[in-house]
Amino acid sequence: MKKQLFLALALLGGSSSAFAADCELNINVQDAMTFDKPSLEISLAKCDNVTLKLKHEGKMPKTAMGHNWVLTTTADQVPVASAGVTAGAANNYTPVDDKRVIAGTEIIGGGEETSITFSTKGLKVGGDYTYFCSFPGHSFLMKGKFIVK
Ligand SMILES: [Cu+2]
Structure with a gap:
């Protein structure tokens, strides 16, 4: 929660142009190690900020089948997932x-939803980005391509 608030404040303080647009992405999860979309796509020309909404449609508690959504470069995904395990549940398994963490939500359980808003400023068109769930053991299967156009 703290991280989201900080990002929101940072965005408010930023100089957004008159044409600034906020884009919204939605992704859902269940009681299995998979996202309902194999990839997500944004356009830098259209999106100054992105709000990612994650919904857990399962029934299991977050201690057993918790999920989150973390965005890194593809090269950083495995090391960040490892660092996340070390960071532990209290830090949403996120360092x-x-x-290296471009954006990341809290871990949620069945019936819960959360979101994160982040600036697209540091992203590069055609860059190689991956989103994944950093709950221990999930990131090997639970990931997708984040395409920046
Ligand atoms: Cu997960």
């Missing part, structure tokens, strides 16, 4: 103050 704290780690620049």
